[in-house]
Amino acid sequence: MSALRPLAVNDGPATGSLESKPDDGHALWLEAVRALALLAVDPGIGLRLAGRTGPVQRTALEHFNKMMPAGVPSRKMPAGTGEAALLGGLDLPASLAKKTPVLERGLIAAADGGILIAAMAERMTAEAAGLIGLALDRGCVSLERDGMSATIEARIGVLALDEGFEPDEAPPPALCERLGLWLSLDGADPRGVSNPIASAKAITAARRRLPGLRAGDAAIETLCQAAMAFGIVSLRAPHLAIRAALASAALAGRAQPDGSDVETAIRLVLLPRAVTLPEMPAEPQPDEADTPPETLDTPPSDDKPAETDASKTDADPQALETPDDVTLDAAAVRLPEDLLRALLARARPPLSRGAGCGRRGAFAARARRGRVVGTRPGDPRRERLDLIATLRAAAPWQPIHRARQAEFRAETQPEPQPHRLDIRAADLRVRRYKGKAETATIFAVDASGSAALARLAEAKGAVERILAECYVRRDRVALVAFRGTRADVLLTETKSLTRAKRSLAALPAGGGTPLASGILSALDLAKSAAREGRTPLITLLTDGRANIARNGAAGRPQATQDAHDAARAVRSANIAGLVIDLSQRPSPEARQVAEAMGARYLALPRADSAALAAAVATTPRGVAGQRTVP
Amino acid sequence: MTPDLSSLRDRVFSDGAKAGSLPVMRTAFPFAAIVGQDQMKLALSIAAVDPSVGGVLVFGDRGTGKSTAVRALAAVLPEIEAADCLYHCDPARPDEACETCRGKAKPRRARKSLMRPVPVVDLPLGATEDRIVGALDLERALSAGEKRFEPGLLAKAHRGFLYIDEINLLEDHLVDLLLDVAASGENVVEREGLSVRHPARFVLIGSGNPEEGELRPQLLDRFGLSVEVKTPEDLKTRITVIKRRDAFERDPTGFVAEFEAETAALRQQISAARQRLGDVEVSDESLEKAAQLSIRLGTDGLRGELTLMRAARALAALKGDAAVLWPHLAELAPLALSHRLRRDPLDEAGSTIRVARALGDLAAA
Secondary structure, three states: OOOOOOOOOOOOOOOOHHHHOHHHHHHHHHHHHHHHHHHHHOHHHOEEEEOOOOHHHHHHHHHHHHHOOOOOOEEEEOOOOOHHHHHEEEOHHHHHHHOOOEEEEOHHHHOOOOEEEEOOHHHOOHHHHHHHHHHHHHOEEEEEEOOEEEEEEOOOEEEEEEOOOOOOEOOOHHHHOOOOEEEEOOOOOOOOOOOOOOOHHHHHHHHHHHHHOOOOHHHHHHHHHHHHHOOOOOOHHHHHHHHHHHHHHHHHOOOOOOHHHHHHHHHHHHHHHOOOOOOOOOOOOHHHOOOOHHHHHOOOOOOOOOOHHHHHHHOOHHHHOOOOOHHHHHHHOOOOHHHHHHHHHHOOHHHHOOOOOOEOOHHHHOOOOOEEEEEEEOOOOOOOEOHHHHHHHHHHHHHHHHHHHHHHHHHHOOOOOOOOOOOOHHHOEEEEEEOOOOEEEEEEEEOOOOOHHHHHHHHHHHHHHHHHHHHHHOOEEEEEEEEOOEEEEEEEEEOOHHHHHHHHHOOOOOOOOOHHHHHHHHHHHHHHHHHOOOEEEEEEEEOOOOOEOOOOOEOHHHHHHHHHHHHHHHHHOOOEEEEEEOOOOOOHHHHHHHHHHOOEEEEOOOOOHHHHHHHHHHOOOOHHHHOOOO | OOOOOHHHHHOEEOOOOEOOOOOOOOOOOOHHHOOOOHHHHHHHHHHHHOHHHOOEEEEEOOOOOHHHHHHHHHHHOOOEEEEOOOOOOOOOOOOOOOOOOOOOOOOHHHOOEEEEOOOEEEEOOOOOHHHHHEEEOHHHHHHOOOOOEEEOHHHHOOOOEEEEOOHHHOOHHHHHHHHHHHHHOEEEEEEOOEEEEEEOOOEEEEEEOHHHOOOOHHHHOOOOEEEEEOOOOOHHHHHHHHHHHHHHHHOHHHHHHHOHHHHHHHHHHHHHHHHHHHHOEOOHHHHHHHHHHHHHHOOOOOHHHHHHHHHHHHHHHHHOOOEOOHHHHHHHHHHHHHHHOOOOOOOOOOHHHHHHHHHHHHHHO
């Protein structure tokens, strides 16, 4: 990994390398164009296109539109699109106005035979992803709404624009799983690249060829092998890879996918999902990892080694030949070695961020249940109708409507009609709920070498104990560990105890104490939990002896200052905290941090993790508990 | 009060198009073509033979064919005779909870009924409570001022299967509700001034990936059988899976036809097993064995034994055996008991191992 450009501690995923290497930018752009072309040939493969909105994404979409043959529907799905809009149903305002049921075609059905473009897919609710997933699986949507029941063809392809930026922002896993091509636009540079790939005409021709193509046994075998070598469990991935290879062959006018098509499929479908990348550095062992602060200028082992732009050309071949490549060998049987190397150099793991733990955005925060706290005008297709309030709102207007209608009727038809309740769309009222707040306990564990090493085992025991309590209470937990120069989010919020336990067990220790970074990471998680209507609690396990400042520099005074600033930020965010002192005997440092945080202080009792669990359970929670969700 | 399904054809989309040429039936991947995953197939077949076994819980990674298996189930189930009512009741045994059919048992000849496939209803993640239990028919309420109940997915699943993918991510109160209705066989709706009771007897099938969140422990043992599916580890099986899937997508009808003989055999087997079920003998000895097994494993309550007994009887019926014997119990014990063991939430050592050990002890004794 030494060939990689060292990353600054808080380096964003997209910065820095954008301008530096135009060639790589171009190569990435071509890769993106290729993926879009494959999607245009066979929309069913699906594409998850990461990267923020901006000129590059816009250019890519324009490009895609040009490639799509005329007449193929393409529908845009804005973030926060609800079930009614996706599935369709009764168009209530139109039905009320016309006094006859008018159906509204849902987005999914409208995109039949074409593409559904999901903007801000990282914000997509699990509900929406579930419905889209169902349509992708079955090729149709079942409309079971508003007294109607029908099955409507919906053979769609999905282009998900994943604008997730934080490591825990990702489209719902149910959707990602079903999208074949995964690609990031970060660092791609379309400037000055002539379009070498496909015109709409070429795409149309490829689409015509596609049904006649068949993947050979060798190609299928290679793709299955590669998927296994990359540790991809799901069988959907190799299947989608085959479709990608077929689309690539159709585009090139080949009768059968050849080696280059298989390579494309591996690169675009399998590699981004890889769980075991052979080039990944082994986790440092606790016993060898007690790094003194002087070695700070070695690049931190980032879990995103994929500032690919730098690594693609510069990657040291040595770095790829790690000894534990056993799993890889299986794939190497069929893949030429240089190809494999080139592929690995292009690995862009940022896409695997949060792949299994995507969280919904703030749109999901609207409570749909809980205590009713009032009503407001709204659309009963999206929320629960409050019938009484609707009638009450409509009541004063009845005489007016009636008089108007009488006037109107006098002109058109003479016979009087029976009295009927006249409800207009504006009268509709929906309920507001106050959701039951869930709790999210965020553990920030000091895994530094200094003092924690002595008691880290106990700390782990304590956390496990608290986890067991959380499991019973159905709390969510998240885990941040800080050591060396940085803080890592080991586990974004989850209800899965298995995962929490696993990442805790794998937690290595050693190095300096970047307390400030640790607190800030935990604060980020706590804030996002609060945004989603959960009540966060930060449990900080540390000895309080900070020696790495926020910027990663060594030095105790600055580090302490930073840690206290960070702690005060927690206090001003009004987030409840608990500081558990890990030092051999109660220390003033940890107590000071607790005071700055406005948190409870607790010295880690000797071998009594039950007391700790009790402490977490009784700590009062702040903020989100009182929030009323509209 | 019959549902007005045909009227949809005349209705107009707001964009002017007609909603014609409906309904579409998509071909499902044939059950017989699923490679491996024997335990899951076994659990589903048993639930098909004897729905009173209780639901089936399938836990495992994404992309291991859970959904495929459940959706394939409908094709191997014999068709049912349904009355012309909202809930497709069995005309031979009209349900007390059904307004239309109550007390209207008729001899076979006098019945106006139709044959329809067993419903296998997919509950998409994020379905709202209205959609599940049913709600006030808004259209009628607003346009005609009529208070009418619009049945939800529970009604649709009556006499069939209700499949919930990612049940572990479903809101807790919805899971409670589903299990409650599944256990009582009746859906009681009290909302928006409606007071409706209708039959809803279905087999609940839940699936999910434990890595993404676990099911509340209290809910685990309300499922009759539980299965853990794993992705096939050897390359050959994986390649076969992929090839079959590819062949299916290329030509669904042809692929289904290729497996039609096997599907028909399976259908025949299930239908025969259903008829035999009542005649399968359960000896005191096997009852005692089942009880011993439960005691040894320390499962709470009697539900475990009961399920094990019923499942074993269904298995014997499937195999054409006249009585429940030890091999039947041994084969099903992991499915019926492993999710009922009281467990230390931090203990990863599988409960399957504990069941296997207890089975070994008992077999030796």
